Amino acid sequence: MDSQNFIITTAQMMALEAQVFAAGMPVAALMEKAAMTLTNAILALEITPAVKTVGVLVGPGHNGGDALVVAREFALRGREVWLYVPVEPSKPLTQNHLDYADYLGLPRVESVAGLADCDLIVDGLFGFGLTRPITGALAEAIATLNRMTQTVISIDIPSGIDTDTGAVLGAAIRADYTFCLGLWKRAFFQEQALPFLGQVACLDLGFPEGAIATVLNNPPVHQRFTAAEFRAVLPLPRAVVTHKYQQGHALLICGSQQYAGSAILTGLGARASGVGMLTIAVPASLKPLVVAQLPEALVVGCPETPEGAIAALPLDLSRYDVIACGPGLTLGVGDILASVLAAPVPLVLDADGLNLLGTGGQGLQDRPAPTILTPHVGELRRLFPELDPSDRFVATLTAAVATGAIVLLKGARTAIAAPDGNFWVIPESTPGLARGGSGDVLTGLLAGLWAGSTAPGVDVAAAAAFWHAAAGQRAAASHTELGVDPLRLVATLGACLGEWMAVGAKNFSPPHYGRMD
Structure with a gap:
């Protein structure tokens, strides 16, 4: 170490x-x-x-x-x-x-x-x-x-x-x-x-x-997450003899008529992770749109509310390796959160998945499988109004202990804490990621990576955030901070991994822009 x-x-x-x-x-x-x-x-x-x-x-x-x-x-x-x-x-x-x-x-x-x-x-x-x-x-x-x-x-x-x-x-x-x-x-x-x-x-x-x-x-101690840890988490190389279900099956529950793009961006983030199988649950009216953008995914059209949100989940949630729930759902969904929390499957909660939780994250402590929460500062404040998020170390670890979940607090220096005290910080990022849709990409990337990895959830969360930040930095270097739109970010995720494959694990290090080494 x-x-x-x-x-x-x-x-x-x-x-x-x-x-x-x-x-x-x-x-x-x-x-x-x-x-x-x-x-x-x-x-x-x-x-x-x-x-x-x-x-x-x-x-x-x-x-x-x-x-x-x-x-x-x-x-x-x-x-x-x-x-x-x-x-x-x-x-x-x-x-x-x-x-x-x-x-x-x-x-x-x-x-x-x-x-x-x-x-x-x-x-x-x-x-x-x-x-x-x-x-x-x-x-x-x-x-x-x-x-x-x-x-x-x-x-x-x-x-x-x-x-x-x-x-x-x-x-x-x-x-x-x-x-x-x-x-x-x-x-x-x-x-x-x-x-x-x-x-x-x-x-x-x-x-x-x-x-x-x-x-x-x-x-455990607080540490910076670096390329060495990223290499250890990344599920590469794959076995010569394998098949798609051995590379993880992720379910994304996301999207609404109001936020149709969230489902697509979350799906594209998951696609970039290399997950073996991807299922996306969306309101039925969104299914043709999502299929057009992600033809390899199994897109499930769910019953929807009059406002165009998911009303119910016609799925056996226990079939999946990881579930991600929240991007673009709106608060007008049916009573789906209870069934998601009860599923014996690792779970990523983001955006409206977090907003549907009660203050303090009630119900998370009793989950039958690990949970990762991915709040930004505003969402953390709503869940834990007594916490001061200005101290990211104290706030993130306190929230993790209180909920029994891994907490990934997004920001310029993303912090990731597990209830047992394991703690990572992503040492660099770019303000180019401060755009609508960037978080959706991260949620999909995290879910897909977790579905295919055997590493601890806290390490997988850090790896996803590290990869996401590195891709953002690369995109900002070539297109300026104004050019880091979510689609370019998704494309750059693959470019980062391509460099890793080209130079080999020994020499790989995500690019560092605007800092002193």
Whole structure:
């Protein structure tokens, strides 16, 4: 297991540092290692060769010490370096580095505005663990910096961001790049922090695996879902001797006269998963339309209400490997949810399937088979009005424990939690997926993938979200964020998989656009 994919809390990071310090690692040695690793990462950026003048914001703690080491190294490499030190150091080690900077003759400015002529600014005001709001002159200084046009690089986390929740503590620096030190902090996957992070990377400081395991002594842990996990879940290669029913049979219950397209998009998402057999239950009047778009599917025309919604399900629900229910149903369907919940089959509930549930998701705990819920933030708020969805880690896991279901909370950083504590975060996505129909595609993709996979449901949910996000990124790269319509997204799902087949499992990695690797 790659420790660089672990996502930790402030308390866990403090415990990890305390453990290595107690084992004999000098604080000064760790600071030097962190700052030199950071310096090398900055020097590797394409923008750095053109940098002649560097401004460095120096805070009172060890984050300020890191910044001073970076300042020293840039000065020794011939760059002109200016320091802004709004608060005298509170840590002796930081004071030592400031004394040496004075010895080297690094000049100071009285205000952030004094750095206006610098080519690059390094933010070392406050690192992880900040709890008090930034106010007064410091808040004004941050506001001034945010109005400036220079490239800003933050050390560990932008100053003013809560390391766990990602909330802005009074004021926060908007960085262009943020280098997380050691292990990923939760704020990097909280949506409220994303506008401040810029492009991100985590720098490995070589913490011993044993020390990390001791701190994370209550597995399972929170992790980023990456290409390695995706490969493990994907049901490839298939056996040479197989048939369609061995590759899964998914049932989609979706669509209405009002939302006819939802049934088609959900079906296309399932088709892209490679599922062996696909049945789609729709109102009878929609059957010809769906058959025309998905001729390989078994389309069941269901009795419908006067408003054009499904009135009843003329199906034996126990025949299927996975059921997905909800896209485009409307709330005017007949009493179908009870029979769906009672079916002894894994179930994906999305959209109106979630809206038909009572507050708190009553009835899910008693289901005879696993369930995956795929809410966006608004749907989560309706189901759990007492939860604060701004902390995606707490909200997603709390909802999973309360319902006994796997919860996939959609968003810029999709979070997936199982009731037993298994937790994945999709590390990247694109705002191009913020379009009607994208969620329908994900529901179909998830249902089809789950029907053909033997992996745990929480891993399959993460794999579907990961694949969906990667396809969105690829489509945005070739057609811009405005061009990621659901049909292009479906077509790109296959292209992503085609690349995987072409380059082989060892080298496969979904494309990363607009980030720093």
